[in-house]
Amino acid sequence: MEFNFASVYIGILLVLLSIVAVLVIKQVFKTRRIETTLAKLERQVASGQATPLEHYELGSLYLDKKIFTQAIAQFQQALKAKDDLEPGNLALIYNALGYAYIAQEQYDLAIRNYKEATKLEPDYVTAWNNLGFAYEKKQLTAQALDAYDSALKADPTNDVAKRRAASLRRRLVPSS
Secondary structure, three states, rough: OOOOOOHHHHHHHHHHHHHHHHHHHHHHHHHHHHHHHHHHHHHHOOOOOOHHHHHHHHHHHHHOOOHHHEEEEEEEEHHHHHHHOOOHHHHHHHHHHHHHHHOOOOOHHHHHHHHHHHOOOOOOHHHHHHHHHHHHOOHHHHHHHHHHHHHHHHHHHHHHHHHHHHHHHHHHHOOO
């Protein structure tokens, strides 16, 4: 009985092509779902009937697409109704706004928004990590370390804060 390498090769190739086809189809459906949601939210905002949550969702989609200026505008629209929002939701908006500002290298504005998020939700680990990152970008090592330490108070197992705090401590301690 001869072993047919061509048949094995074709079989493996067909399996690989099938896997790639499934992955491509999944990505197409995901992209279509996102684009449909984006169009729906844009129509809602254009009609002037959008809720703060819809402004936040649209801003988040713009962030994913790296359209930072439009994302900032949507987050600011969401913040106009801050009296109607729960502190946790408000903190999410401030954190997202900070992220948009970081992406545009507007570190002072990012820091201001991250501080607001952490003031509203003192255990918001992501906002503390982001605040630490923003301080690092401004080369404010001591403030960055404080932010990472605050993240560790809220979540002692946070790997990002552990790693960044350790790195900053090594920088602050003079070599002997």
